[in-house]
Amino acid sequence: MSAAAVAPRVIAPERHDLLSWITTTDHKRIGILYMGTTLFFMAVAGLLAMAIRTQLARPGETLIGPHAYNQIFTLHGTAMIFLVIAPFGLGLANYLIPLQIGAPDMAFPRLNATSFWMFLFGGLIVFAGAATSEGAAAAGWTSYVPLSEITVASGLGQDLWIVGIALVSVASILTSLNFVTTAFILRAPGMTMWRLPIFTWEMIATALLIFMAFPSLTATLLLLFVDRRFGGHAFDPAFGGSPVLYQHLFWFFGHPEVYVLILPFFGIVSEIISTFSGRPMFGYTGMVLAAFAIAGLSMGVWAHHMFTTGAVNNPFFSFVSFLIAVPTGIKFFNWICTMWGGAIRYPTAMLYAVGFLVNFLVGGVTGVMVASPPVDFQAQDSYFVVAHFHYTIGGGSLFALLAALYFWWPKVYGWMLDERLGKIGFAFTFIGFNVTFMPMFFMGLFGMPRRIYTYANAGALPALNIVATAGSYLMLIGALLFVVNVIVSARRRVPAGNNPWDATTLEWATTSPPPEHNFEALPPIRSSRPLWDLAHPRSPESSS
Amino acid sequence: MTTARGVFVVAALFTGVLAVSYWFTAHEPAGTTLLTFMTAALTTVAVYMFFAQREANLYADNPNATMRDAAGEHVGTFVTRSPAPFWIGITLTAIVLGFVVAPAAAGLGIVVLLFLAGLMIVRSR
Numbered sequence: 176m177s178a179a180a181v182a183p184r185v186i187a188p189e190r191h192d193l194l195s196w197i198t199t200t201d202h203k204r205i206g207i208l209y210m211g212t213t214l215f216f217m218a219v220a221g222l223l224a225m226a227i228r229t230q231l232a233r234p235g236e237t238l239i240g241p242h243a244y245n246q247i248f249t250l251h252g253t254a255m256i257f258l259v260i261a262p263f264g265l266g267l268a269n270y271l272i273p274l275q276i277g278a279p280d281m282a283f284p285r286l287n288a289t290s291f292w293m294f295l296f297g298g299l300i301v302f303a304g305a306a307t308s309e310g311a312a313a314a315g316w317t318s319y320v321p322l323s324e325i326t327v328a329s330g331l332g333q334d335l336w337i338v339g340i341a342l343v344s345v346a347s348i349l350t351s352l353n354f355v356t357t358a359f360i361l362r363a364p365g366m367t368m369w370r371l372p373i374f375t376w377e378m379i380a381t382a383l384l385i386f387m388a389f390p391s392l393t394a395t396l397l398l399l400f401v402d403r404r405f406g407g408h409a410f411d412p413a414f415g416g417s418p419v420l421y422q423h424l425f426w427f428f429g430h431p432e433v434y435v436l437i438l439p440f441f442g443i444v445s446e447i448i449s450t451f452s453g454r455p456m457f458g459y460t461g462m463v464l465a466a467f468a469i470a471g472l473s474m475g476v477w478a479h480h481m482f483t484t485g486a487v488n489n490p491f492f493s494f495v496s497f498l499i500a501v502p503t504g505i506k507f508f509n510w511i512c513t514m515w516g517g518a519i520r521y522p523t524a525m526l527y528a529v530g531f532l533v534n535f536l537v538g539g540v541t542g543v544m545v546a547s548p549p550v551d552f553q554a555q556d557s558y559f560v561v562a563h564f565h566y567t568i569g570g571g572s573l574f575a576l577l578a579a580l581y582f583w584w585p586k587v588y589g590w591m592l593d594e595r596l597g598k599i600g601f602a603f604t605f606i607g608f609n610v611t612f613m614p615m616f617f618m619g620l621f622g623m624p625r626r627i628y629t630y631a632n633a634g635a636l637p638a639l640n641i642v643a644t645a646g647s648y649l650m651l652i653g654a655l656l657f658v659v660n661v662i663v664s665a666r667r668r669v670p671a672g673n674n675p676w677d678a679t680t681l682e683w684a685t686t687s688p689p690p691e692h693n694f695e696a697l698p699p700i701r702s703s704r705p706l707w708d709l710a711h712p713r714s715p716e717s718s719s
Numbered sequence: 720m721t722t723a724r725g726v727f728v729v730a731a732l733f734t735g736v737l738a739v740s741y742w743f744t745a746h747e748p749a750g751t752t753l754l755t756f757m758t759a760a761l762t763t764v765a766v767y768m769f770f771a772q773r774e775a776n777l778y779a780d781n782p783n784a785t786m787r788d789a790a791g792e793h794v795g796t797f798v799t800r801s802p803a804p805f806w807i808g809i810t811l812t813a814i815v816l817g818f819v820v821a822p823a824a825a826g827l828g829i830v831v832l833l834f835l836a837g838l839m840i841v842r843s844r
Binding site for chain 1: 722723726729730733734737741744745747749750753754757760761775777778779780781782783784785786788789797798799800801802803804805807808809811812815816818819820822839
């Protein structure tokens, strides 16, 4: 092995007190702060979801009133989309990108830390609305006008939602700037762009999407705030404004956001499937190009959320929406071909990755269905859409999130999570998820609209709802088992070693957890799998 | 850097084509404007990278480079701690909350933010 020292000088020795965490600019600590914060928000959003499902267990249930219900589903959706799924991907990328490319830190460490604090405070501001006299925002995570205009939502909660999400939006843009600059400029010698790990490529595509889409969100929120607080009329039809304009501006961000929520998790699943299949990623170039194809096409589909407005060109948006299935299909093909004939192992991380494939397939196929305007006209604002979206983001991203936790936990903390508890937790989560959301397809087809706090005691709806609620409690058990797993494993502290999974990317070349400067030494980088090359120098497949 | 620049060039071309085709199929101004702005932004970055590439000489772009090639007298330093980001976060929060509860108060926050930003620039030299 030929390796050279790359450790840069650091200004001071590493500290672990509270002040050191508040003032840190180390990408790994910022990544941990990001992921810890998202898990906190996920716990809150999960409890809100349990309240929703408990209220809907039976028709006519009076546990939650209509206004409180509106606030709860608004906070649940807002938290999961803006404060959990997307930021977890950003947090993991914060931790991993410098390690995967052999860099000592992010390109702009202070900006990186600033982005985190903006994200955290933005999230807390959104939830602070619940403490105001008229309660939190209640217009849904989309905050459609006129529901979010001052004439309908006069409380401070909606204003706090707007400024909180604006902070989160700007923080995401700044973080993306950091990712792209880091991946382009700070790669280790020999780490050419076409040797980058798939996860890093997916994060570059995600960052590009954030650049393109999030400014539209920030501008929309600014216009809405001016409408509410300074007498603007951008979205008020009585003064020449247009609610449809709000939908255009919002969904120009909103649909690419769906891919911001999923592309990082495609990267996670790619890394895990490749590792536990004992094979390089099938069709590496195809995977990278598919990620950018998805990112590009997702910028041209925003108005498929507006088919029923009658104010958009339905054939254009339907056609482009169908097209996205092609690169997504390429990814599925490559994942399956990677596993095909491989020496597959099934630790908990791999189980969650396979669970992702199954659930996301259901979400993707039903997505193609609602990309067809005639079907969408039937499914619009029904529980069918709720089921589709949750299969995509819940069954997709959330399962990949859990896979990532089990896969990289040993690297971050240096000790293993318990596999037996992990697999039991996976069983509860997978079964619970499908029992919760599969009935929702049928609820939607039977005409149950979303965002209602109760429903008629008629037909199959009561039976389907009680099944869905029972499934949600199975998921709750799965979540609690993860917490138990962390506590039990923290007591046992089974050492992980540098590379417990026999993985092949650079983050596994350093200690677990990595030192402040990331690497004492780097192996030669001659392919996208430098650790495999190092372990098999005489293999004809080795690039070194 | 060629691949990195290519990402932005292709993205700019794609969104440009999308903007034109959208206008001719939908004749809808809001979406066309958004796509046009996006194309302009991506083109700006692509043009910047075209010039930046002339200056760049990254060992990472050499497929046969080793750590030894990149070694030199200056190995660089990374700041691992700074109080500025936290206080900038607090100040931005105060500013946006100021706009909600008392817009005049937000002005004070902006002054503090400018002071902090200036301090950070001075300290980072």
